[in-house]
Amino acid sequence: MKLTLLGCYAATPRTITNPTSQVLEIRNRMFLIDCGEGTQVQLRKNKLKFSKINHIFISHLHGDHMYGLVGLISTFMLLNRQTDLHVYGPKGIKEIILLQLRYSNSFTGYNLYFHELESKESEVIFEDDKVIVKTIPLQHRIYTNGFLFQEKPKERKLNVAAVEEYQIDKAYYRKIKYGGNITLDNGQIIPNAELSFDPEPTKSYAFCSDTIYNEAIVPLIQNADVLYHEATFLESEADKAEKTMHSTAKQAATIAKLANVKHLVLGHYSTRYSSIELFQQEAETIFPSVLLGDDGKVFDFE
Amino acid sequence: MKLTLLGCYAATPRTITNPTSQVLEIRNRMFLIDCGEGTQVQLRKNKLKFSKINHIFISHLHGDHMYGLVGLISTFMLLNRQTDLHVYGPKGIKEIILLQLRYSNSFTGYNLYFHELESKESEVIFEDDKVIVKTIPLQHRIYTNGFLFQEKPKERKLNVAAVEEYQIDKAYYRKIKYGGNITLDNGQIIPNAELSFDPEPTKSYAFCSDTIYNEAIVPLIQNADVLYHEATFLESEADKAEKTMHSTAKQAATIAKLANVKHLVLGHYSTRYSSIELFQQEAETIFPSVLLGDDGKVFDFE
Numbered sequence: 001m002k003l004t005l006l007g008c009y010a011a012t013p014r015t016i017t018n019p020t021s022q023v024l025e026i027r028n029r030m031f032l033i034d035c036g037e038g039t040q041v042q043l044r045k046n047k048l049k050f051s052k053i054n055h056i057f058i059s060h061l062h063g064d065h066m067y068g069l070v071g072l073i074s075t076f077m078l079l080n081r082q083t084d085l086h087v088y089g090p091k092g093i094k095e096i097i098l099l100q101l102r103y104s105n106s107f108t109g110y111n112l113y114f115h116e117l118e119s120k121e122s123e124v125i126f127e128d129d130k131v132i133v134k135t136i137p138l139q140h141r142i143y144t145n146g147f148l149f150q151e152k153p154k155e156r157k158l159n160v161a162a163v164e165e166y167q168i169d170k171a172y173y174r175k176i177k178y179g180g181n182i183t184l185d186n187g188q189i190i191p192n193a194e195l196s197f198d199p200e201p202t203k204s205y206a207f208c209s210d211t212i213y214n215e216a217i218v219p220l221i222q223n224a225d226v227l228y229h230e231a232t233f234l235e236s237e238a239d240k241a242e243k244t245m246h247s248t249a250k251q252a253a254t255i256a257k258l259a260n261v262k263h264l265v266l267g268h269y270s271t272r273y274s275s276i277e278l279f280q281q282e283a284e285t286i287f288p289s290v291l292l293g294d295d296g297k298v299f300d301f302e
Numbered sequence: 303m304k305l306t307l308l309g310c311y312a313a314t315p316r317t318i319t320n321p322t323s324q325v326l327e328i329r330n331r332m333f334l335i336d337c338g339e340g341t342q343v344q345l346r347k348n349k350l351k352f353s354k355i356n357h358i359f360i361s362h363l364h365g366d367h368m369y370g371l372v373g374l375i376s377t378f379m380l381l382n383r384q385t386d387l388h389v390y391g392p393k394g395i396k397e398i399i400l401l402q403l404r405y406s407n408s409f410t411g412y413n414l415y416f417h418e419l420e421s422k423e424s425e426v427i428f429e430d431d432k433v434i435v436k437t438i439p440l441q442h443r444i445y446t447n448g449f450l451f452q453e454k455p456k457e458r459k460l461n462v463a464a465v466e467e468y469q470i471d472k473a474y475y476r477k478i479k480y481g482g483n484i485t486l487d488n489g490q491i492i493p494n495a496e497l498s499f500d501p502e503p504t505k506s507y508a509f510c511s512d513t514i515y516n517e518a519i520v521p522l523i524q525n526a527d528v529l530y531h532e533a534t535f536l537e538s539e540a541d542k543a544e545k546t547m548h549s550t551a552k553q554a555a556t557i558a559k560l561a562n563v564k565h566l567v568l569g570h571y572s573t574r575y576s577s578i579e580l581f582q583q584e585a586e587t588i589f590p591s592v593l594l595g596d597d598g599k600v601f602d603f604e
Contacts, residue, residue, distance in 0.1 A: 012377045015346045037373045038340055044317050061405040063376045067369075071339045074365045075314045092405040099401060103363040103394040105444045142407045 001301040006042035008267030008293040019064035027130040039068035058089030060144035084111040091116040138211035146208035156196035213251035227261040230268035249279040253286035267293035303603040308344035310569030310595040321366035329432040341370035360391030362446035386413040393418040440513035448510035456501035515553040529563040532570035551581040555588035569595035
């Protein structure tokens, strides 16, 4: 599981800071999360292949999380994309994108699917054989979702020595990997535990931005491997955080602690502060494993 | 008159090339022309003051000429802008911007005026005491205008020695600057030519992008000081230029020659070529004063 932060600053694109966008690579899938202005250039700078993006998740319809989407969709057209593209985001996102494509008399040569979200409860919005994605309803000034990406249980690992010893036919390997016991020709039942090893543990990633401090999300992200939680302000501006429905670094760390996640990645910093290290220092007073997000940073969670 | 090219490449923003946007400073006014994705970052990089932009002209609704507009309008809000902002562009631009602001529940604290264009004839769309702006109807895949910025005649310059010699009261200086003759107390009429010098000649700038080769624009831009004309392709790709309704460098130079402009600035290059110098070389076979546009370049026409 690998996370690339294309942009993790609040509000407005600047010369060296970019609005929210990130790429999660998990089980050979590449998910784009949010798409602020300049995302396509950040993808290029970070040498991420446009063609590997098939699913885009948009948390909410504030510009710093989605003004780069229409341009990316247009660039996919110019690149002669053929593969389906799926966009998951709040109701309205389809109207916004299609209106602009219509006025520019541009039509995608690929199928563009919008999955519009309106539920205030967590729901499964993507699922294939390896990954499942659920919404994390957040509290912000407009309708907003975080996203929880969970690996599905991996196959058990074949105990090669054991299956050879019992002379088990290869046809049964799949059954063993999925946890089944094997009955030999002589009627003897070999329990799965003798024929396989536990799979690698599954990983999960929770993206939570933008949101006011909200303990209601804790059960949804309990024990996640990695939590990205916005920290627009420091605790000294807790009043501004509350007023604008954002969080402080301390609040982000508190959520991480309550949810017992392994690592907390901070981001969505206001540019009012002299140094983003201040966010890390504040969060570390509450939670031990704080990773300081920054544009272009790559976190490898293998 | 000063022209800053924020972006002058076709199609899609890349790591080192930007889509169309430029700033024309003329008679202490600052006009933004087109606004591709990333324009606000380019404004910052070029240290141009956001607050000086009060009028934005959008040629057409293709993304590489306007996807940066909604973000710029949003950033003006965050910067707590109070001054009126005027946007001139094709019909539809208002709907596109307001839809996005509505979904993000964002409202400008300043007055935002849209001047939507639909005419296929040249028309005056802006005029104050110093500058006049007219559309230049262009032929492209969708409704498109170029823009002609013309300085209004400046005041005549006072001949200080002459007015002192005739002991003319200061109250008459304004009349002299505007070309009037002066009658002295003794009835003698002093012709204006004795009391003032010719004003500096007025300047004009014609922006023409995107467009197929179109001689119909020549009368509108006749004798302009500076013509920015798109040159998406070289003559070797003249077929592609025609098909996509763009121009070649040679065609841009031909228009410059027919219109008898002083200088031609090239831009809107396709990134397919190894070097933009090729555009200049091709244009110079037709027209002598070719200026090679590039992102971040500033042309001072004083």
